[in-house]
Amino acid sequence: MATERKTTSYWFLDYKKFFGTIDHKQIGMLYMMFSFVNIVFAGLLALIMRAELYNPGKDFVESRDWAGYFTVHGTVMIFFVVMAMGAGLGNYLVPKMIGARDLYWPRWNNIAFWMLVPASYFVWSSMAPIGWTAYPPNAIVLGGDKVDRWLIGLILAGTSSVIGAINFLLTVIYLRRPGLTWKKLDLFTWSIVFMAFIQLAATPVITIGLVMEFLARSLGATYFSTNAGSSPLFWQHVFWSYSHPAVYIMILPAMGLTSLIISRFSQTEVFGKVSMILSMAAITLLGFIVWGHHNFTASPNSPPGWFFTLTTFLIAIPSGIKTFNWLLTMYKGKIVVDVPFLFAISFVLGFVLGGVTGVMVNTIPLDLVFHDTYFVVGHFHFIIIGGALSAVSGAIYFIYSDMTGRMYNRKLAYAHYIFWVIGYILTFGSMNVLGALGMPRRYYDYSVLSILPNYDMIVLFNRIATIGAFMQGIAFTIFVFNFIYSAFKGELADEKPYNIAIPRLWMTDEEWEQLENMEVMH
Amino acid sequence: MEEEHEHVSGMAPIVGLSFAVTGFGLLEFSQGNYAMAFLLVGIFLAVVVGSVVKEIKKRSETVEAHEDEEVPIQFKKDPIFGFMGKKLWIWIFLISEVIFFTLIIGLSFSLRLVVDEGLGYREIAKFCGLPTDSNLFGLYPAGWVDQEGRAPHEVLDIPLTTLNTFVLITSSYTMVKAHEAAEKGDFLGKWGARNYLLMTAGIGATFLSIQVFEYVSLIINENFTVQSGLFGATFYLQTGFHGMHVLGGIIMILFMVYKIQSGAMKDSSDVEITGLYWHFIDVVWIMLFTLVYLV
Numbered sequence: 108m109a110t111e112r113k114t115t116s117y118w119f120l121d122y123k124k125f126f127g128t129i130d131h132k133q134i135g136m137l138y139m140m141f142s143f144v145n146i147v148f149a150g151l152l153a154l155i156m157r158a159e160l161y162n163p164g165k166d167f168v169e170s171r172d173w174a175g176y177f178t179v180h181g182t183v184m185i186f187f188v189v190m191a192m193g194a195g196l197g198n199y200l201v202p203k204m205i206g207a208r209d210l211y212w213p214r215w216n217n218i219a220f221w222m223l224v225p226a227s228y229f230v231w232s233s234m235a236p237i238g239w240t241a242y243p244p245n246a247i248v249l250g251g252d253k254v255d256r257w258l259i260g261l262i263l264a265g266t267s268s269v270i271g272a273i274n275f276l277l278t279v280i281y282l283r284r285p286g287l288t289w290k291k292l293d294l295f296t297w298s299i300v301f302m303a304f305i306q307l308a309a310t311p312v313i314t315i316g317l318v319m320e321f322l323a324r325s326l327g328a329t330y331f332s333t334n335a336g337s338s339p340l341f342w343q344h345v346f347w348s349y350s351h352p353a354v355y356i357m358i359l360p361a362m363g364l365t366s367l368i369i370s371r372f373s374q375t376e377v378f379g380k381v382s383m384i385l386s387m388a389a390i391t392l393l394g395f396i397v398w399g400h401h402n403f404t405a406s407p408n409s410p411p412g413w414f415f416t417l418t419t420f421l422i423a424i425p426s427g428i429k430t431f432n433w434l435l436t437m438y439k440g441k442i443v444v445d446v447p448f449l450f451a452i453s454f455v456l457g458f459v460l461g462g463v464t465g466v467m468v469n470t471i472p473l474d475l476v477f478h479d480t481y482f483v484v485g486h487f488h489f490i491i492i493g494g495a496l497s498a499v500s501g502a503i504y505f506i507y508s509d510m511t512g513r514m515y516n517r518k519l520a521y522a523h524y525i526f527w528v529i530g531y532i533l534t535f536g537s538m539n540v541l542g543a544l545g546m547p548r549r550y551y552d553y554s555v556l557s558i559l560p561n562y563d564m565i566v567l568f569n570r571i572a573t574i575g576a577f578m579q580g581i582a583f584t585i586f587v588f589n590f591i592y593s594a595f596k597g598e599l600a601d602e603k604p605y606n607i608a609i610p611r612l613w614m615t616d617e618e619w620e621q622l623e624n625m626e627v628m629h
Numbered sequence: 630m631e632e633e634h635e636h637v638s639g640m641a642p643i644v645g646l647s648f649a650v651t652g653f654g655l656l657e658f659s660q661g662n663y664a665m666a667f668l669l670v671g672i673f674l675a676v677v678v679g680s681v682v683k684e685i686k687k688r689s690e691t692v693e694a695h696e697d698e699e700v701p702i703q704f705k706k707d708p709i710f711g712f713m714g715k716k717l718w719i720w721i722f723l724i725s726e727v728i729f730f731t732l733i734i735g736l737s738f739s740l741r742l743v744v745d746e747g748l749g750y751r752e753i754a755k756f757c758g759l760p761t762d763s764n765l766f767g768l769y770p771a772g773w774v775d776q777e778g779r780a781p782h783e784v785l786d787i788p789l790t791t792l793n794t795f796v797l798i799t800s801s802y803t804m805v806k807a808h809e810a811a812e813k814g815d816f817l818g819k820w821g822a823r824n825y826l827l828m829t830a831g832i833g834a835t836f837l838s839i840q841v842f843e844y845v846s847l848i849i850n851e852n853f854t855v856q857s858g859l860f861g862a863t864f865y866l867q868t869g870f871h872g873m874h875v876l877g878g879i880i881m882i883l884f885m886v887y888k889i890q891s892g893a894m895k896d897s898s899d900v901e902i903t904g905l906y907w908h909f910i911d912v913v914w915i916m917l918f919t920l921v922y923l924v
């Protein structure tokens with residue numbers, strides 16, 4: 108591997124390549140750019156909402172817009188930011204990790220990406236006031252085409268993710284380089300395999316649910332109607348039996364990236380690799396039988412409730428195993444402190460904070476209190492923002508020089524990190540406190556809470572949450588600026604600062620040489 | 630192939646972005662503009678068919694097999710998946726389809742459990758801590774019936790559907806024959822794969838026509854629509870999704886016929902893959918026929 112000077116190629120300025128590329132790295136970058144655009148606007152929505160909540164009363168957001176804001180914020184962040192990042196990094200890294208030239212179906216790969224653009228258009232243009240959970244009867248009885256747009260957007264996004272999932276599975280199964288057995292496969296690729304499996308198995312559920320709501324709206328079918336003997340609760344079961352596994356679609360690639368980064372910067376193999384793979388498998392399978400923990404308040408004292416609380420507690424075991432394995436990897440290894448490593452630590456932090464609060468909301472007596480409060484909002488934001496987005500940011504720094512041929516500005520990256528971590532702890536930590544104080548979610552004017560004994564505390568923690576949110580906004584602005592500026596003006600990366608091309612660590616020297624001779628590396 | 634070297638595809642982004650057209654079609658449908666909706670979905674299908682045909686044509690012009698069609702040696706040695714060869718992708722796709730139909734049928738049946746007290750709803754509801762009176766509001770007649778209180782066998786034309794079931798089973802037979810012929814290398818002969826595939830597509834189209842006739846007569850003569858309680862709503866959901874899959878299968882078969890005609894068919898595996906999908910659709914129908922019409 109010569110240390111040739113890599114020059115930056117601005118391939119995306121050529122419209123033919125921009126639209127038509129079937130190269131996995133370029134499609135991966137398109138996914139990341141798409142995700143960046145979406146996170147900027149969905150993040151702005153979050154900042155508008157936090158600014159409104161800085162003061163208890165109504166400030167500048169109209170009540171009829173509010174629900175649309177949090178619906179689109181949630182939906183876009185899940186489907187077009189975090190999931191798109193997972194697909195993008197999978198695209199970029201998996202073929203490199205397994206020594207393949209490209210994904211198995213390069214054209215389908217392109218199609219799956221471009222499908223997401225209309226999908227995001229429909230969701231953005233909907234501004235449907237239904238929450239990302241779209242519970243009936245609200246989602247059925249609302250007039251106009253807002254909800255229909257939202258449903259159509261998600262049906263398209265689901266179709267895209269099934270195509271992507273089949274493509275990833277075929278790639279890993281068909282195109283591994285000779286000698287790379289399943290046991291030797293690195294943890295990131297494993298995480299993409301599990302992610303793809305969940306997408307494949309869970310997406311049909313939501314597609315059927317969305318079609319049912321669509322038909323209920325447009326033709327008056329009575330799937331969720333109490334009049335006909337069904338129940339709005341029926342939708343909750345359909346929705347959550349997709350949406351709980353969907354959480355793992357977001358978090359599994361982040362876990363894989365964390366394993367990759369921690370092992371690389373601790374300069375050692377991940378501790379307990381087999382247990383890591385088995386933990387991911389356990390999380391994947393258990394993830395399908397826990398959805399009822401979203402419905403505890405509907406029938407709290409029933410055997411199904413106990414079943415779901417038990418299965419959900421079980422997920423804490425593989426999650427704990429993974430966390431301790433990451434810590435032991437660092438303990439065993441020789442740590443090189445650098446930007447990606449810090450973000451991996453931030454993932455572990457967010458994952459633990461979100462995980463512990465998750466165990467709390469899974470305890471039925473506590474859930475009866477916390478249900479539909481800010482506690483829940485704080486819990487899942489810790490997992491998705493503190494966890495998944497941290498890992499993804501770290502991974503982008505990790506592959507930055509490989510993507511652009513240039514180095515990002517380290518000082519800016521550290522600034523990003525500090526604002527980011529402090530920001531999310533302030534915001535989502537405050538949200539947990541707010542929930543415990545009794546603040547319900549989805550309020551835009553909480554001056555009614557002045558009847559509560561701790562009203563001044565509620566105002567105080569809302570203000571802290573808003574300050575934290577703006578710190579995250581600053582962090583992300585620095586990130587985007589660093590990303591774009593360094594791609595044009597950054598130092599040329601003389602040698603690859605991080606050896607990402609192939610996971611060298613688990614290979615014998617002989618295998619490594621053989622691989623170099625095959626010239627599969629880009 | 631100039632395009633291949635540049636890693637650029639002209640058709641792929643057009644297909645991907647044309648999903649916007651379907652989206653707008655669905656939007657028109659939701660607003661009640663059915664003509665516009667079918668027009669837009671038709672445009673989308675035309676784009677997809679056009680680009681697949683173009684792709685097949687391109688492949689028929691190249692002498693060597695396309696890289697997608699090569700099964701890498703490494704894969705053949707894979708201890709878990711190696712035996713599946715080129716068919717692996719359709720199995721992966723079918724996993725998703727199996728889950729899809731299991732859920733549609735399962736969800737419909739669980740809705741039936743909720744309203745059809747004869748099936749033990751009270752016991753289940755008690756176990757789950759739900760209200761045990763299924764007909765809480767009494768706006769629809771109790772039980773698995775439509776808005777006029779008619780049970781499935783009183784509304785649905787079972788003799789006609791029995792006939793239709795036999796029609797679809799026949800198509801599975803011609804599909805097996807098509808695969809047999811393709812394995813022998815007989816693609817274009819009188820009893821070759823192409824003719825058997827055309828027969829299968831024709832029988833599939835007959836099945837669809839009978840289904841459309843059934844829908845029309847149910848809606849017009851029996852006033853049985855998606856609004857006919859949970860029975861009506863789930864009936865159209867299950868049979869409608871199945872019908873759409875039959876349509877997809879017919880389009881897939883016609884692609885294979887075109888592939889044979891243009892000389893792009895290199896071996897029998899594509900016919901086998903199409904066959905697997907087609908048999909799957911048949912099996913789903915037999916389940917639906919039993920659970921929707923007969924039980």
Ligand SMILES: [Cu+2]
Binds near residue numbers: 350351
């Ligand atoms: Cu959950």
